[in-house]
Amino acid sequence: MARVLVIGGGIAGTATALALHKAGFEAVVHEAHPDSAEDIGAFLTLASNGMRALAQVDASAAVTAIGFPLTSLRVLDDGGGELAHAPMGETSDPRLRYRCLRRGELNTALQAEAARRGVTVRHGARLVSVEDGPDRVTARFADGTTATGDLLIGADGLNSAVRRSFAPGTRPLHAGQYVFYGYTRAASPPGPDACITMVRGSGAAFGYAVSPGGEVYWFARVTGEPLSAEELAQRTPTDWRDLLLPLLRKDTTPAAELVAATGDELMVTHATEIPTGTPWRSGRTLLIGDAAHAASPATGQGASMALEDAVVLAKALRDAPGTDAALALYETLRRPRVEHNITVSGSISRGTPAPSATARPSEEDLAGLLEWEANLWAERHPH
Numbered sequence: 001m002a003r004v005l006v007i008g009g010g011i012a013g014t015a016t017a018l019a020l021h022k023a024g025f026e027a028v029v030h031e032a033h034p035d036s037a038e039d040i041g042a043f044l045t046l047a048s049n050g051m052r053a054l055a056q057v058d059a060s061a062a063v064t065a066i067g068f069p070l071t072s073l074r075v076l077d078d079g080g081g082e083l084a085h086a087p088m089g090e091t092s093d094p095r096l097r098y099r100c101l102r103r104g105e106l107n108t109a110l111q112a113e114a115a116r117r118g119v120t121v122r123h124g125a126r127l128v129s130v131e132d133g134p135d136r137v138t139a140r141f142a143d144g145t146t147a148t149g150d151l152l153i154g155a156d157g158l159n160s161a162v163r164r165s166f167a168p169g170t171r172p173l174h175a176g177q178y179v180f181y182g183y184t185r186a187a188s189p190p191g192p193d194a195c196i197t198m199v200r201g202s203g204a205a206f207g208y209a210v211s212p213g214g215e216v217y218w219f220a221r222v223t224g225e226p227l228s229a230e231e232l233a234q235r236t237p238t239d240w241r242d243l244l245l246p247l248l249r250k251d252t253t254p255a256a257e258l259v260a261a262t263g264d265e266l267m268v269t270h271a272t273e274i275p276t277g278t279p280w281r282s283g284r285t286l287l288i289g290d291a292a293h294a295a296s297p298a299t300g301q302g303a304s305m306a307l308e309d310a311v312v313l314a315k316a317l318r319d320a321p322g323t324d325a326a327l328a329l330y331e332t333l334r335r336p337r338v339e340h341n342i343t344v345s346g347s348i349s350r351g352t353p354a355p356s357a358t359a360r361p362s363e364e365d366l367a368g369l370l371e372w373e374a375n376l377w378a379e380r381h382p383h
Helices: 011-022 048-056 060-064 103-116 161-166 229-234 237-248 255-260 302-319 323-350 370-380
Strands: 003-007 026-031 043-046 068-070 072-076 082-087 098-102 120-123 127-132 137-141 146-149 151-154 173-184 195-200 205-210 216-223 266-273 285-287
Touching (some): 003 011, 003 137, 003 146, 011 048, 011 302, 026 146, 043 048, 043 103, 043 302, 048 060, 048 098, 048 302, 060 098, 060 103, 098 103, 127 161, 137 151, 151 161, 173 255, 205 255, 216 255, 237 255, 237 266, 302 323
Parallel strands (some): 003 026, 003 151, 026 120, 072 195, 151 285
Antiparallel strands (some): 068 098, 127 137, 137 146, 173 216, 173 266, 195 205, 205 216
C-alpha cells in the first residue's frame, strides 16, 4: 500500500486523506495549526459539485449535520428591486443541495470524520522543507520530526510552504477586491427560505443568507488596492463597519441594516488568486486546492473545487499505471476546469469582461458560478 503525506489539514487536505483512504492508500495529514478550526471565521458555500464530491467519499452525513441548505438564488438591484430569482444547484437530492457553513466548522467536521475512519491528523506539524528523491519523498517539520512516503500532497493553502519548496517564484496576486464577512441575529431581512440573496450595489457587491435559526450570514466585496498586514490586523470591527456602511447607504437594500446590526463577528480579508499556468508538481510532490489554484471568492467555488481535487486525485492514483501517469492524468483533468474558475472569478472581482461564450462552462459548471447563473437567468427572463 502506497503511503501518502498530506501537508495541510484544511478542507482540501482532509478531504484528500478521506478519498485516498477509501481508494486503499495510507494517508497521514500533517497540519501546522494546533487545532482543527484555525480559520479566521469566514463562511462559505459548498455548491452541488462540491457536495457530490463529498458523497463520493461517503462524507455527506458529516457535512449536512452542520450549516444549512440553499435551494435558490435571488438578485436585487441597488434599489432593492428583484432582478431574478431561480432554483440553484441540484435541489431534488438533499445530499447535493448547496450548503452554507462556517469554514472552521467544516474543517472540524472533516477532521472528525477522518479520525472516525482511522486516518491520522497530526497537529502542530509545520513544514520546513521537502526532500524529493527518486523513490521516496521526505517532509521535515519545525519540531525536528520527519515523515517519509511515496507521494507528498501540498494542500497547505494560499501561502503554501510546499509550493515554495519547488516553485518559489509563484506568489498569490491581489484580485482587485477585499472581502468582508459578518454574522448577525439583530436584523431580519425579507426573502424566501433557503435562499442566498445577491445585491448589485452601487458601491459594493453584497450577499446574504439566513439560517433556519435566524442568523444572517453576509459578505461584501469592495474594489480597492490591497490593505497592509498591519491594517488588516489592527482595525477593529467598528473600524470595518465605519468603512463599509457609507458604501452601502447609497442604496435602498437590506445591506446597510445588516452591517449596522453586526457586532464583533466581522472580519476582512483580501480577494486573492494564484496565476494560471503555474507549476503544480515536481517529482513526487503535487499541489492541490488553494495551494495550486486559489481563485477570488466571487464564484463561491473554492472549497468545492478543492473537494473535486480530492476525488479526482484518489481515482487517478487508484486507476493509472504508476505515480507519474496518475499525476499527469490528474493535472490533465483538473487544470482546465480550475483555471477557468480562476479566470471567471477574477473577471467578476475586477469588473472586466467575462470569457467569450465559446469559453463558458457547461450547465454543470453554471450550478457553481453564483453570479454567472444569476446573470444568465436574468438574460433569458428579462423584465
